[in-house]
Every structure is written in structure tokens, then in C-alpha cells.
Amino acid sequence: KAGVTQTPRYLIKTRGQQVTLSCSPISGHRSVSWYQQTPGQGLQFLFEYFSETQRNKGNFPGRFSGRQFSNSRSEMNVSTLELGDSALYLCASRVNPDAKNIQYFGAGTRLSVL
């Protein structure tokens, strides 16, 4: 069974641009969560999607948005990029958003904002 796939693996953008990251969950998993990882802040939860609906949201500005498609694939968009958005963005999937279901992570997309 294929794992969680994130594309692209690396991205370089400049301030003010926007970016879209993609995540394909494990087959059969309908919940997708996004996290931002930086050296100073650790892993910070962005949002979780289930059945194409945002279920949970972390404390990030509205520049960060996401969506989920009917095949459970998810995209995350960041508009008007700032230098501080440079980070590793991790996607995780689980069968459904029940606490007993384990999250499995992708390898991440490393975003550098210049």
C-alpha cells in the first residue's frame, strides 16, 4: 500500500507570491491534516479535512487555506508569502478523525521563501 505522498518535495518562492502544496493520503484514508514545522516552533497544526469539509483549524492567518477533493486528496494554499512561511509542511492521513486512528505522515514539502 502506498504511503502518504506530498508534492512537490521542495519549493522556492519569493515574498508576495502564492503557493499550492498537494497531499495524496493512504488509500482508504479520508482524513487529511496539515502541519507546519519550523526549528523554533516545532510542529504546529494548520487544519484537518474530512469528507471535503474542514473539521479543525489551528491558529494561522487567513493566508493559509486548504481544501479536500472527493478522492480525499488535499491541497494547501498560502497566499502573499512572507519570509516566516519558510518551513517544512507535513501532511498526515488517517482513516477518519477518530482519536483511536493513527496518523501517518508524508515526507513533507520544504518551502523556502526568499
Add this chain to the structure above:
Amino acid sequence: GEDVEQSLFLSVREGDSSVINCTYTDSSSTYLYWYKQEPGAGLQLLTYIFSNMDMKQDQRLTVLLNKKDKHLSLRIADTQTGDSAIYFCAESNGNRDDKIIFGKGTRLHILP
């Protein structure tokens, strides 16, 4: 609010045991996890424990849970250079929209 705390660094000699500690604040935590992150990679689930268990062993890994003190530990026996990574403790429960709360991670450094 809910919080998960870990020490940031741990150095261990190759062949010794590593013990990584974690404390959490949510007394209704039901599921506790240990993830490993190697350089340039995502998080890999190492092991997990349900709150009704005290201990779980899986090959070189032993997880101990002290629910009264809200303390979780991960012991790695016979630490190898391949164990060098960041280890994340995480917890979740069904009363908090099933959100998973992560610690900041403990960087394990292996000394020759």
C-alpha cells in the same frame, strides 16, 4: 490549554540505552504516540500506547506510561547510530475534536 513537554536534546553512547521523557497536561488523554523523524524526512510512527496500559514493548523499544503523573517515556535498548533522529511525543483523545497534540521533539545524538 493542552500541552506536551519534552527535553530538546539527549546524547547517548552507542550501545547504551536511551530514555526519552515526555509529560502531558490533558488528564483525559487516551492515546499516546512516539514518532521518529530522520533528517529531511517526515514523521514515522514508532509505537503507541493506550491509556489503559502501563507498558508496551516492541523489540528494542519500551514505552512506559505513568498516568497518575502524566508521564510517558520511550526506552531504546542498545542504541545504534541509525537511531539518531528527532523523537516526538504526541497525545490525543476523543473529547477534543480528536486533535493530536505534539511535543517539540527530542533530538537524540549518538556518541561513538
